[in-house]
Amino acid sequence: MAKLVRDKLHADERRSRQHETLGQVWWKRLWVIQEFGVARRTPTVCVGPHTISWDFLKERLWSNGEWHLFHDLRDQQQPQSLRNFLLNTANAFYCTEPRDWIYALLGLVDDVNKPTPDYSKPVSEVYEEAMVYLVKAERTIDVLLDDRNERAWSYPSWVPRFSEMRDPMAIRTQDRFRAGYDQPIVDLVSHPAPEVLCPCSTHHALSLRAIPFDNVKQKVDMRKLSKATSVLKEALKQFDIDFQQPRRHLVDRAPHIGYLMLEFIFAGKLSVLKTFEHAREELGGIAGVSWVPKMHFPEQLAAEFKFDYNREVKLDMAVATTFEDDFRKVFRSKHGEKRRFKNKYGEYTVQHSQQDRVYFSTESGYAGLGPGSLDIGDSIIVPFGASRPLVVRGHGDHFVLVGDAVVPGIMSGQLVDLHRDGTLQDGVFLLK
Known part of the structure:
Protein backbone atom coordinates (compact mmCIF):
# COMPACT_ATOMS: atom_id res chain seq x y z
CA MET A 1 0.00 0.00 0.00
CA ALA A 2 2.74 2.45 0.97
CA LYS A 3 4.57 1.82 -2.31
CA LEU A 4 1.40 2.44 -4.33
CA VAL A 5 0.79 5.75 -2.54
CA ARG A 6 4.39 6.88 -3.01
CA ASP A 7 4.31 5.97 -6.70
CA LYS A 8 1.08 7.91 -7.17
CA LEU A 9 2.42 11.02 -5.45
CA HIS A 10 5.66 10.95 -7.41
CA ALA A 11 3.77 10.47 -10.68
CA ASP A 12 1.57 13.50 -9.91
CA GLU A 13 4.66 15.56 -9.14
CA ARG A 14 6.38 14.58 -12.40
CA ARG A 15 3.25 15.41 -14.42
CA SER A 16 3.00 18.77 -12.68
CA ARG A 17 6.58 19.68 -13.55
CA GLN A 18 6.24 18.55 -17.15
CA HIS A 19 2.96 20.39 -17.80
CA GLU A 20 2.83 23.92 -16.35
CA THR A 21 -0.91 24.19 -17.03
CA LEU A 22 -1.52 21.51 -14.42
CA GLY A 23 0.08 23.65 -11.71
CA GLN A 24 2.19 22.40 -8.85
CA VAL A 25 0.86 19.63 -6.70
CA TRP A 26 -0.59 20.88 -3.43
CA TRP A 27 2.27 19.90 -1.13
CA LYS A 28 4.87 21.78 -3.23
CA ARG A 29 3.30 25.23 -2.72
CA LEU A 30 4.98 27.41 -0.10
CA TRP A 31 1.67 28.43 1.46
CA VAL A 32 0.94 24.81 2.29
CA ILE A 33 3.45 25.11 5.12
CA GLN A 34 1.17 27.51 6.98
CA GLU A 35 -2.06 25.82 5.89
CA PHE A 36 -0.79 22.45 7.04
CA GLY A 37 1.05 23.59 10.17
CA VAL A 38 -1.72 25.64 11.82
CA ALA A 39 -4.66 23.46 10.83
CA ARG A 40 -6.80 22.85 13.93
CA ARG A 41 -7.80 19.37 12.82
CA THR A 42 -5.65 16.58 11.45
CA PRO A 43 -5.36 17.28 7.70
CA THR A 44 -6.85 14.99 5.08
CA VAL A 45 -4.71 14.21 2.03
CA CYS A 46 -6.35 13.75 -1.36
CA VAL A 47 -4.73 11.41 -3.87
CA GLY A 48 -6.76 11.44 -7.07
CA PRO A 49 -10.33 10.46 -6.10
CA HIS A 50 -9.18 9.04 -2.77
CA THR A 51 -8.87 10.69 0.67
CA ILE A 52 -6.40 9.56 3.32
CA SER A 53 -5.90 10.85 6.85
CA TRP A 54 -2.51 12.41 7.53
CA ASP A 55 -1.84 10.05 10.45
CA PHE A 56 -2.39 7.04 8.19
CA LEU A 57 -0.23 8.52 5.44
CA LYS A 58 2.73 9.50 7.62
CA GLU A 59 2.93 6.08 9.25
CA ARG A 60 3.39 4.46 5.85
CA LEU A 61 5.63 7.12 4.32
CA TRP A 62 7.80 7.83 7.38
CA SER A 63 10.73 5.97 5.84
CA ASN A 64 10.78 8.45 2.95
CA GLY A 65 12.98 11.43 3.92
CA GLU A 66 11.01 14.02 1.94
CA TRP A 67 8.11 13.74 4.39
CA HIS A 68 10.15 14.81 7.41
CA LEU A 69 9.28 18.45 6.69
CA PHE A 70 5.58 17.78 7.13
CA HIS A 71 6.12 15.53 10.13
CA ASP A 72 8.05 18.30 11.91
CA LEU A 73 5.33 20.88 11.23
CA ARG A 74 2.75 18.86 13.16
CA ASP A 75 4.91 17.07 15.74
CA GLN A 76 7.50 19.74 16.68
CA GLN A 77 7.55 20.07 20.47
CA GLN A 78 9.42 23.38 20.55
CA PRO A 79 8.32 26.47 18.58
CA GLN A 80 10.49 27.09 15.51
CA SER A 81 11.92 30.41 14.45
CA LEU A 82 11.57 32.09 11.07
CA ARG A 83 15.22 31.33 10.46
CA ASN A 84 14.72 27.61 10.97
CA PHE A 85 11.83 27.61 8.50
CA LEU A 86 13.92 29.50 5.93
CA LEU A 87 16.88 27.17 6.37
CA ASN A 88 15.14 23.82 6.74
CA THR A 89 11.76 24.11 5.09
CA ALA A 90 11.19 26.86 2.55
CA ASN A 91 13.70 25.71 -0.04
CA ALA A 92 11.69 22.56 -0.72
CA PHE A 93 8.66 24.59 -1.87
CA TYR A 94 7.66 27.06 -4.55
CA CYS A 95 5.96 30.45 -4.69
CA THR A 96 5.30 33.07 -7.37
CA GLU A 97 4.89 36.04 -4.99
CA PRO A 98 8.40 36.90 -3.67
CA ARG A 99 7.00 38.41 -0.44
CA ASP A 100 5.68 34.97 0.43
CA TRP A 101 9.20 33.77 1.20
CA ILE A 102 8.60 35.69 4.43
CA TYR A 103 4.86 36.10 4.86
CA ALA A 104 3.95 32.47 4.18
CA LEU A 105 6.16 31.43 7.10
CA LEU A 106 5.43 34.16 9.65
CA GLY A 107 2.11 32.59 10.65
CA LEU A 108 4.03 29.66 12.14
CA VAL A 109 6.30 31.86 14.25
CA ASP A 110 5.15 32.46 17.82
CA ASP A 111 6.67 35.90 18.47
CA VAL A 112 4.84 39.17 19.14
CA ASN A 113 7.79 41.10 17.66
CA LYS A 114 7.61 39.48 14.24
CA PRO A 115 6.89 41.71 11.21
CA THR A 116 3.28 42.27 10.22
CA PRO A 117 2.46 41.18 6.64
CA ASP A 118 1.98 44.18 4.34
CA TYR A 119 1.84 43.42 0.62
CA SER A 120 1.85 47.12 -0.25
CA LYS A 121 5.54 47.36 0.71
CA PRO A 122 8.26 46.89 -1.92
CA VAL A 123 9.77 43.41 -1.92
CA SER A 124 13.19 44.75 -0.91
CA GLU A 125 11.69 46.44 2.17
CA VAL A 126 9.90 43.23 3.20
CA TYR A 127 13.19 41.35 3.01
CA GLU A 128 15.09 44.09 4.86
CA GLU A 129 12.61 44.17 7.74
CA ALA A 130 12.62 40.37 7.95
CA MET A 131 16.41 40.16 8.13
CA VAL A 132 16.68 42.86 10.80
CA TYR A 133 14.03 40.99 12.78
CA LEU A 134 16.02 37.75 12.35
CA VAL A 135 19.27 39.35 13.53
CA LYS A 136 17.57 40.59 16.69
CA ALA A 137 15.53 37.41 17.30
CA GLU A 138 18.45 35.04 16.73
CA ARG A 139 20.97 37.42 18.34
CA THR A 140 23.50 36.84 15.59
CA ILE A 141 24.70 38.57 12.44
CA ASP A 142 25.25 35.15 10.86
CA VAL A 143 21.70 35.06 9.48
CA LEU A 144 22.85 37.55 6.81
CA LEU A 145 25.27 35.06 5.26
CA ASP A 146 24.66 32.69 2.38
CA ASP A 147 26.78 30.73 -0.08
CA ARG A 148 26.98 33.37 -2.79
CA ASN A 149 30.33 34.66 -3.97
CA GLU A 150 28.96 37.57 -6.01
CA ARG A 151 26.42 39.71 -4.13
CA ALA A 152 25.50 42.13 -6.91
CA TRP A 153 21.75 41.64 -7.40
CA SER A 154 18.59 43.73 -7.26
CA TYR A 155 18.26 43.50 -3.46
CA PRO A 156 20.64 44.84 -0.78
CA SER A 157 23.97 43.02 -0.49
CA TRP A 158 23.26 42.14 3.15
CA VAL A 159 19.95 40.41 2.34
CA PRO A 160 20.68 36.72 1.62
CA ARG A 161 19.13 34.69 -1.14
CA PHE A 162 16.76 32.49 0.82
CA SER A 163 17.42 29.56 -1.50
CA GLU A 164 21.14 29.77 -0.67
CA MET A 165 21.13 30.47 3.07
CA ARG A 166 23.74 28.41 4.87
CA ASP A 167 23.10 25.73 7.37
CA PRO A 168 23.98 27.16 10.83
CA MET A 169 26.85 24.71 11.22
CA ALA A 170 28.35 25.86 7.93
CA ILE A 171 28.48 29.42 9.25
CA ARG A 172 29.66 28.85 12.80
CA THR A 173 31.82 25.92 11.61
CA GLN A 174 32.80 22.91 13.66
CA ASP A 175 35.20 25.10 15.66
CA ARG A 176 32.54 27.56 16.90
CA PHE A 177 34.15 30.85 15.96
CA ARG A 178 33.11 33.83 18.09
CA ALA A 179 35.03 36.76 16.59
CA GLY A 180 32.34 39.28 17.53
CA TYR A 181 30.85 37.68 20.64
CA ASP A 182 28.30 40.03 22.21
CA GLN A 183 24.82 41.22 21.29
CA PRO A 184 24.37 42.51 17.72
CA ILE A 185 23.53 46.20 17.40
CA VAL A 186 21.56 46.76 14.20
CA ASP A 187 18.71 48.87 12.88
CA LEU A 188 17.03 49.62 9.58
CA VAL A 189 17.46 53.33 8.86
CA SER A 190 16.32 55.67 6.13
CA HIS A 191 19.03 56.19 3.54
CA PRO A 192 18.14 57.62 0.10
CA ALA A 193 19.50 55.74 -2.87
CA PRO A 194 22.93 57.30 -3.57
CA GLU A 195 24.05 58.82 -6.83
CA VAL A 196 27.26 56.77 -6.85
CA LEU A 197 27.21 53.38 -8.54
CA CYS A 198 25.53 50.91 -6.20
CA PRO A 199 24.11 47.43 -6.80
CA CYS A 200 20.85 48.33 -5.05
CA SER A 201 18.54 51.35 -5.22
CA THR A 202 16.82 50.76 -1.87
CA HIS A 203 16.02 53.79 0.28
CA HIS A 204 17.10 52.03 3.47
CA ALA A 205 20.39 50.89 4.95
CA LEU A 206 21.37 48.45 7.67
CA SER A 207 23.00 50.35 10.52
CA LEU A 208 25.58 47.93 11.91
Missing part, protein backbone atom coordinates in the same frame (compact mmCIF):
# COMPACT_ATOMS: atom_id res chain seq x y z
CA ARG A 209 27.93 48.52 14.85
CA ALA A 210 31.29 46.82 14.35
CA ILE A 211 34.96 47.04 15.25
CA PRO A 212 37.09 48.03 12.22
CA PHE A 213 40.08 45.72 11.87
CA ASP A 214 42.09 46.20 8.70
CA ASN A 215 42.07 46.56 4.90
CA VAL A 216 42.94 43.99 2.25
CA LYS A 217 46.43 44.54 0.86
CA GLN A 218 47.02 41.47 -1.31
CA LYS A 219 44.77 38.90 -2.97
CA VAL A 220 46.46 35.56 -3.59
CA ASP A 221 46.39 33.95 -7.03
CA MET A 222 44.94 30.59 -5.99
CA ARG A 223 45.62 28.87 -9.33
CA LYS A 224 49.27 29.81 -9.16
CA LEU A 225 49.32 28.67 -5.55
CA SER A 226 47.87 25.24 -6.41
CA LYS A 227 50.54 24.68 -9.08
CA ALA A 228 53.51 25.77 -6.95
CA THR A 229 56.15 23.23 -5.91
CA SER A 230 55.77 24.52 -2.34
CA VAL A 231 52.36 25.89 -1.35
CA LEU A 232 53.97 27.22 1.85
CA LYS A 233 56.60 29.29 0.08
CA GLU A 234 54.28 30.54 -2.66
CA ALA A 235 51.65 31.61 -0.11
CA LEU A 236 54.20 33.52 1.97
CA LYS A 237 55.55 35.14 -1.16
CA GLN A 238 52.13 36.31 -2.35
CA PHE A 239 51.06 37.44 1.13
CA ASP A 240 53.98 39.89 1.03
CA ILE A 241 53.82 40.43 4.79
CA ASP A 242 56.51 42.37 6.64
CA PHE A 243 56.56 40.45 9.92
CA GLN A 244 59.10 42.93 11.33
CA GLN A 245 56.71 45.90 11.27
CA PRO A 246 55.10 46.84 14.61
CA ARG A 247 51.74 45.21 15.22
CA ARG A 248 48.84 47.64 14.98
CA HIS A 249 46.60 45.18 16.80
CA LEU A 250 47.88 43.38 19.85
CA VAL A 251 46.90 39.93 18.61
CA ASP A 252 48.76 36.98 17.12
CA ARG A 253 50.16 37.65 13.64
CA ALA A 254 51.74 34.28 12.82
CA PRO A 255 51.18 33.23 9.17
CA HIS A 256 48.94 30.19 10.01
CA ILE A 257 49.28 28.70 6.52
CA GLY A 258 48.31 25.21 7.74
CA TYR A 259 45.19 26.48 9.50
CA LEU A 260 44.01 28.40 6.43
CA MET A 261 44.77 25.41 4.22
CA LEU A 262 42.52 23.20 6.36
CA GLU A 263 39.81 25.87 6.39
CA PHE A 264 39.86 25.78 2.60
CA ILE A 265 39.88 21.97 2.40
CA PHE A 266 37.30 21.28 5.11
CA ALA A 267 34.97 24.17 4.13
CA GLY A 268 33.56 24.31 7.67
CA LYS A 269 32.34 20.70 7.53
CA LEU A 270 35.17 19.23 9.62
CA SER A 271 37.01 20.60 12.63
CA VAL A 272 40.38 22.24 11.99
CA LEU A 273 41.09 22.31 15.73
CA LYS A 274 40.55 18.56 16.09
CA THR A 275 42.96 17.98 13.24
CA PHE A 276 45.56 20.08 15.03
CA GLU A 277 45.00 18.05 18.19
CA HIS A 278 45.68 14.87 16.22
CA ALA A 279 48.81 16.50 14.81
CA ARG A 280 50.07 17.39 18.30
CA GLU A 281 49.64 13.80 19.41
CA GLU A 282 51.41 12.51 16.32
CA LEU A 283 54.28 14.99 16.57
CA GLY A 284 55.24 14.51 20.18
CA GLY A 285 52.62 15.37 22.76
CA ILE A 286 49.93 17.90 23.58
CA ALA A 287 52.37 20.37 25.16
CA GLY A 288 54.13 21.11 21.90
CA VAL A 289 56.02 19.75 18.93
CA SER A 290 59.12 17.91 20.10
CA TRP A 291 59.98 16.11 16.87
CA VAL A 292 59.05 16.86 13.28
CA PRO A 293 60.61 14.93 10.42
CA LYS A 294 61.91 16.80 7.36
CA MET A 295 61.08 20.25 8.74
CA HIS A 296 64.30 22.00 7.76
CA PHE A 297 62.64 23.66 4.77
CA PRO A 298 59.92 25.44 6.82
CA GLU A 299 62.61 26.61 9.22
CA GLN A 300 64.43 28.14 6.27
CA LEU A 301 61.20 29.85 5.22
CA ALA A 302 60.87 31.37 8.69
CA ALA A 303 64.38 32.80 8.36
CA GLU A 304 63.75 34.03 4.81
CA PHE A 305 60.44 35.75 5.57
CA LYS A 306 61.54 36.84 9.06
CA PHE A 307 58.81 35.48 11.32
CA ASP A 308 59.16 33.69 14.67
CA TYR A 309 59.53 29.93 14.36
CA ASN A 310 58.01 28.82 17.67
CA ARG A 311 56.29 25.55 18.54
CA GLU A 312 52.86 26.58 17.31
CA VAL A 313 54.23 27.85 14.00
CA LYS A 314 56.24 24.66 13.67
CA LEU A 315 53.06 22.61 14.16
CA ASP A 316 51.11 24.77 11.71
CA MET A 317 53.73 24.40 8.99
CA ALA A 318 53.99 20.66 9.60
CA VAL A 319 50.24 20.38 8.99
CA ALA A 320 50.55 22.56 5.88
CA THR A 321 53.33 20.37 4.51
CA THR A 322 51.24 17.24 5.09
CA PHE A 323 48.11 18.65 3.41
CA GLU A 324 49.72 20.33 0.39
CA ASP A 325 48.66 17.59 -2.04
CA ASP A 326 45.17 17.46 -0.53
CA PHE A 327 44.84 21.20 -1.01
CA ARG A 328 45.68 20.85 -4.69
CA LYS A 329 43.17 18.02 -5.15
CA VAL A 330 40.34 19.92 -3.46
CA PHE A 331 41.13 23.10 -5.39
CA ARG A 332 40.85 21.22 -8.67
CA SER A 333 37.67 19.38 -7.64
CA LYS A 334 34.28 20.23 -9.04
CA HIS A 335 31.67 21.74 -6.76
CA GLY A 336 30.01 18.95 -4.77
CA GLU A 337 32.65 16.35 -5.63
CA LYS A 338 33.77 14.20 -2.70
CA ARG A 339 37.43 13.54 -1.97
CA ARG A 340 38.82 11.01 0.51
CA PHE A 341 42.19 11.57 2.16
CA LYS A 342 44.28 9.47 4.48
CA ASN A 343 47.48 10.64 6.16
CA LYS A 344 49.25 10.26 9.48
CA TYR A 345 46.77 12.65 11.14
CA GLY A 346 43.64 10.70 10.22
CA GLU A 347 41.16 9.87 7.46
CA TYR A 348 39.00 12.60 5.92
CA THR A 349 36.11 12.77 3.49
CA VAL A 350 35.64 16.28 2.12
CA GLN A 351 32.91 17.52 -0.19
CA HIS A 352 34.24 20.47 -2.12
CA SER A 353 31.78 23.28 -1.41
CA GLN A 354 33.91 26.41 -1.40
CA GLN A 355 32.36 29.09 -3.57
CA ASP A 356 35.64 30.43 -4.92
CA ARG A 357 37.43 31.24 -1.65
CA VAL A 358 40.82 32.95 -1.74
CA TYR A 359 43.69 33.76 0.61
CA PHE A 360 44.46 37.40 1.30
CA SER A 361 46.75 39.53 3.46
CA THR A 362 46.02 42.83 5.18
CA GLU A 363 47.87 46.11 5.53
CA SER A 364 48.84 45.29 9.12
CA GLY A 365 50.31 41.93 8.16
CA TYR A 366 47.55 39.38 8.82
CA ALA A 367 46.63 36.46 6.56
CA GLY A 368 43.11 35.23 5.98
CA LEU A 369 40.65 33.31 3.83
CA GLY A 370 37.69 35.12 2.29
CA PRO A 371 35.27 35.25 -0.67
CA GLY A 372 36.81 35.13 -4.12
CA SER A 373 35.09 38.42 -4.99
CA LEU A 374 37.04 40.43 -2.39
CA ASP A 375 39.42 43.05 -3.73
CA ILE A 376 42.38 45.11 -2.63
CA GLY A 377 41.20 47.95 -0.41
CA ASP A 378 38.17 46.10 0.99
CA SER A 379 37.71 46.51 4.74
CA ILE A 380 37.68 43.73 7.35
CA ILE A 381 35.30 44.46 10.23
CA VAL A 382 34.10 42.47 13.24
CA PRO A 383 30.41 43.22 13.94
CA PHE A 384 29.05 42.62 17.40
CA GLY A 385 27.09 39.37 17.23
CA ALA A 386 29.09 37.85 14.35
CA SER A 387 30.94 34.54 14.55
CA ARG A 388 33.26 35.62 11.73
CA PRO A 389 34.72 38.89 10.47
CA LEU A 390 32.97 40.43 7.47
CA VAL A 391 34.50 41.83 4.30
CA VAL A 392 32.81 45.10 3.23
CA ARG A 393 33.48 47.50 0.35
CA GLY A 394 33.05 51.26 0.48
CA HIS A 395 30.57 52.92 -1.90
CA GLY A 396 30.59 56.61 -1.16
CA ASP A 397 28.73 57.17 2.11
CA HIS A 398 27.92 53.49 2.69
CA PHE A 399 29.28 49.95 2.31
CA VAL A 400 28.20 46.76 0.58
CA LEU A 401 28.71 43.30 2.04
CA VAL A 402 31.23 41.16 0.14
CA GLY A 403 31.13 38.12 2.44
CA ASP A 404 32.60 36.52 5.55
CA ALA A 405 36.24 35.70 6.28
CA VAL A 406 38.50 33.66 8.54
CA VAL A 407 41.47 35.57 9.98
CA PRO A 408 43.50 33.51 12.49
CA GLY A 409 44.29 35.58 15.54
CA ILE A 410 40.91 37.33 15.86
CA MET A 411 38.45 34.42 15.66
CA SER A 412 38.00 33.97 19.42
CA GLY A 413 36.83 37.47 20.31
CA GLN A 414 40.22 39.14 20.75
CA LEU A 415 39.00 42.42 19.24
CA VAL A 416 35.91 42.51 21.46
CA ASP A 417 38.19 42.00 24.47
CA LEU A 418 40.32 44.96 23.36
CA HIS A 419 37.17 47.02 22.79
CA ARG A 420 35.93 46.28 26.30
CA ASP A 421 39.17 47.48 27.90
CA GLY A 422 39.13 50.67 25.81
CA THR A 423 42.02 49.79 23.47
CA LEU A 424 39.84 49.66 20.31
CA GLN A 425 36.82 51.71 19.29
CA ASP A 426 33.77 50.55 17.37
CA GLY A 427 31.88 52.42 14.67
CA VAL A 428 28.65 52.47 12.68
CA PHE A 429 28.70 50.94 9.20
CA LEU A 430 25.81 51.56 6.82
CA LEU A 431 25.26 48.57 4.53
CA LYS A 432 23.16 48.63 1.38
